[in-house]
Amino acid sequence: MNDDTRVDRCEFCHLELVSEQQLIFENEDAMFLQLKDVDNKGKLLAGAGVIVPKQHRDTVFDLTETEWSAMYELLQRVKVFIDERFWPDGYNVGWNNGAVAGQHIHHVHLHILPRYKDETLAGKGIRYMFKEGRNQRGVN
Template sequence: MEYFFNFEKMKYVKGKKYPGCILCSIVEKRDDVVNLCIWEDEDFLVSVNLYPYNPGHLFIFPRRHLTDIRELTGKQEAKLDRITRSCLNLLDAVYAPSGYNIGYNMGLTAGASIDHIHRHIIPRYPRETGIADLLAGKRVLVESPKVSCERLKKVLSELTTPFA
């Protein structure tokens, strides 16, 4: 079996971090963070990932700083599931991916670089791995996260009940 390694990953994991919680700073609408939020209500926010794996890579996270999904109430879990389904419908309309990865990274050893719990929704496409991904350990993005944010906001604004 052969493995390809991304030698930059450890530098990212151990590198300089934003002081405080980046997601709490987005909730607070601080000017010193990039805010790619496309939707919010009294409990949750939906944001384009600033460092996406693919175009349309979203985070769904609670306003309240939580570090474990078991801290969500049953009502919040049900709402999060509804928001997730709405996000999938939105991503289908904008990007028409052929699949999704959906999940959490809880804890640094699990790959979490942000302590505030957040659900990833990553659209997946056929033949998305390129030579730069394999040999250089780099991702080739075909769309800026800021462009993704604008595209998603535009379609979202046209829906009568976007996140019911």
């Protein structure tokens, strides 16, 4: 798929492609998006969302310094917003870069994942899948 086709089908470049997606905050260079069902406070990913640059960038390594700053500014606003509405006990915040790392939408997006102490995997962070033993290299 060429770059123009990928951008034409990008759900972060064209928010209307995902009807459940809603724009919560934005600044000149970035947006905070959530799916409409994250308001369900008993749901596992209650309050979760993504921060994306407005310009199509494939990975975090492609961001400009201005976009980094814009995303940082939104991250601070998002934390206050989620804290006031969902009262999480912690957060995972992170990027997936490339298909092998789990990036399924090829427009960089910073995951904001509120965590709750009543989750089955409470206390397990981003590195859990690497440390728990099932992820092995060279095994088919």
